[in-house]
Amino acid sequence: xxxxxxxxxxxxxxxxxxxxxxxxxxxxxxxxxxxxxxxxxxxxxxxxxxxxxxxxxxxxxxxxxxxxxxxxxxxxxxxxxxxxxxxxxxxxxxxxxxxxxxxxxxxxxxxxxxxxxxxxxxxxxxxxxxxxxxxxxxxxxxxxxxxxxxxxxxxxxxxxxxxxxxxxxxxxxxxxxxxxxxxxxxxxxxxxxxxxxxxxxxxxxxxxxxxxxxxxxxxxxxxxxxxxxxxxxxxxxxxxxxxxxxxxxxxxxxxxxxxxxxxxxxxxxxxxxxxxxxxxxxxxxxxxxxxxxxxxxxxxxxxxxxxxxxxxxxxxxxxxxxxxxxxxxxxxxxxxxxxxxxxxxxxxxxxxxxxxxxxxxxxxxxxxxxxxxxxxxxxxxxxxxxxxxxxxxxxxxxxxxxxxxxxxxxxxxxxxxxxxxxxxxxxxxxxxxxxxxxxxxxxxxxxxxxxxxx
Ligand code: NDP
Numbered sequence: 001x002x003x004x005x006x007x008x009x010x011x012x013x014x015x016x017x018x019x020x021x022x023x024x025x026x027x028x029x030x031x032x033x034x035x036x037x038x039x040x041x042x043x044x045x046x047x048x049x050x051x052x053x054x055x056x057x058x059x060x061x062x063x064x065x066x067x068x069x070x071x072x073x074x075x076x077x078x079x080x081x082x083x084x085x086x087x088x089x090x091x092x093x094x095x096x097x098x099x100x101x102x103x104x105x106x107x108x109x110x111x112x113x114x115x116x117x118x119x120x121x122x123x124x125x126x127x128x129x130x131x132x133x134x135x136x137x138x139x140x141x142x143x144x145x146x147x148x149x150x151x152x153x154x155x156x157x158x159x160x161x162x163x164x165x166x167x168x169x170x171x172x173x174x175x176x177x178x179x180x181x182x183x184x185x186x187x188x189x190x191x192x193x194x195x196x197x198x199x200x201x202x203x204x205x206x207x208x209x210x211x212x213x214x215x216x217x218x219x220x221x222x223x224x225x226x227x228x229x230x231x232x233x234x235x236x237x238x239x240x241x242x243x244x245x246x247x248x249x250x251x252x253x254x255x256x257x258x259x260x261x262x263x264x265x266x267x268x269x270x271x272x273x274x275x276x277x278x279x280x281x282x283x284x285x286x287x288x289x290x291x292x293x294x295x296x297x298x299x300x301x302x303x304x305x306x307x308x309x310x311x312x313x314x315x316x317x318x319x320x321x322x323x324x325x326x327x328x329x330x331x332x333x334x335x336x337x338x339x340x341x342x343x344x345x346x347x348x349x350x351x352x353x354x355x356x357x358x359x360x361x362x363x364x365x366x367x368x369x370x371x372x373x374x375x376x377x378x379x380x381x382x383x384x385x386x387x388x389x390x391x392x393x394x395x396x397x398x399x400x401x402x403x404x405x406x407x408x409x410x411x412x413x414x415x416x417x418x419x420x421x422x423x424x425x426x427x428x429x430x431x432x433x434x435x436x437x438x439x440x441x442x443x444x445x446x447x448x449x450x451x452x453x454x
Pocket of ligand 1: 125126127128129152153154155156183184185186188189190193204205206207209210212213227228229230260261354355356
């Protein structure tokens with residue numbers, strides 16, 4: 001048993017039984033047995049069960065959201081959106097079982113077709129920053145394609161995932177088709193990597209652990225999808241709508257207290273408007289409402305844990321060029337005010353490492369070429385934004401930045417019907433959108449001879 005704390009007040013929220021390695025191995029074997037019949041559930045019935053699951057999530061939305069506020073410190077507005085995202089992703093992939101199309105390829109002497117086979121047991125390893133959506137992005141397409149799922153939530157944030165497991169059963173999914181196994185990454189997560197019965201691992205988390213997961217999976221030639229860290233650039237050109245760019249920039253990095261792999265945590269500003277941009281940014285940052293996340297007005301809550309607050313604080317040494325900060329509540333809870341560091345050089349540690357907290361660096365640049373060069377001076381490449389009124393520049397820079405998800409004159413968040421994933425050390429493979437099913441199926445080619453007995 002271990003304790004789960006509310007990061008906003010450090011009070012005990014629940015105690016949770018940690019799954020042991022033996023229990024996880026047994027769950028994987030039950031999952032494999034369940035797979036034999038789940039794969040044969042007709043496409044229409046599988047779709048219907050996923051829709052019922054989506055409706056069950058919808059019916060429980062307020063409870064799921066309130067649970068996330070207590071367990072993760074997410075603002076109530078965000079938490080509702082996250083539960084709704086699970087519902088919507090389930091509905092989206094409920095359309096998939098009946099559309100898992102193969103091809104017919106012309107050949108001589110018969111017919112050649114391709115079919116998409118499910119992989120078997122899929123292990124999904126979820127981090128603490130978005131417990132509900134990241135779980136759903138794994139299990140919804142995996143189940144739709146006919147796989148069964150074992151899911152390990154982060155140790156710190158297991159409660160909503162456990163509830164989603166119950167809702168799946170209430171919706172009529174057969175037992176063991178989706179099992180939620182709270183516990184340690186080094187035990188349950190590692191078992192998903194090492195156990196040959198697990199056919200695929202979907203991992204979201206730190207680049208460091210992601211590399212170890214990939215290395216471990218290579219021993220079995222086990223496919224992996226990895227969604228890892230980020231240090232995304234928000235590039236503001238002199239010809240941009242500076243008021244809008246400055247007003248929106250805080251939300252592009254401080255949402256979820258900066259604990260977001262897509263956080264635009266490097267703001268690159270053209271030198272000719274650098275000072276003006278900072279003038280506009282200051283009131284925008286100070287206007288971010290950092291408060292009890294259960295309040296409807298809250299825009300930012302606490303960090304997830306004391307240890308994580310320590311880690312974020314370690315970036316604010318005496319030499320850190322703090323330009324200005326927002327506010328945060330005093331007293332219990334893992335609070336940290338929004339913090340802007342400026343001017344920062346691209347090589348500074350704060351500009352290079354993923355801080356994963358409400359700290360943003362502002363870096364000046366001269367011209368378009370330098371903007372692209374600085375944006376790409378990172379091992380990561382997950383998301384980013386480009387602010388300019390020039391369509392040509394927007395397109396050139398969007399093509400030049402090495403990143404999986406870019407938005408122009410906006411900070412678009414992840415849309416479940418478009419692909420999401422990273423370049424370079426931000427990950428491997430794509431989640432969501434129409435192509436995610438490729439990551440949960442193997443293509444089988446079948447040739448049927450038309451020769452022989454008449
Ligand atoms: P981790 O990468 O350690 O954790 C992510 C998930 O992996 C958790 O469920 C964790 O379990 C599990 N895990 C840990 N070790 C193993 C292992 N050996 N094998 C399989 N699974 C494992 O991230 P942290 O929570 O420690 O966060 C550290 C940093 O990572 C953050 O500060 C941030 O920079 C980055 N991060 C990035 C995220 C992203 O979305 N890109 C998400 C979360 C973190 P357990 O809960 O038991 O640790």
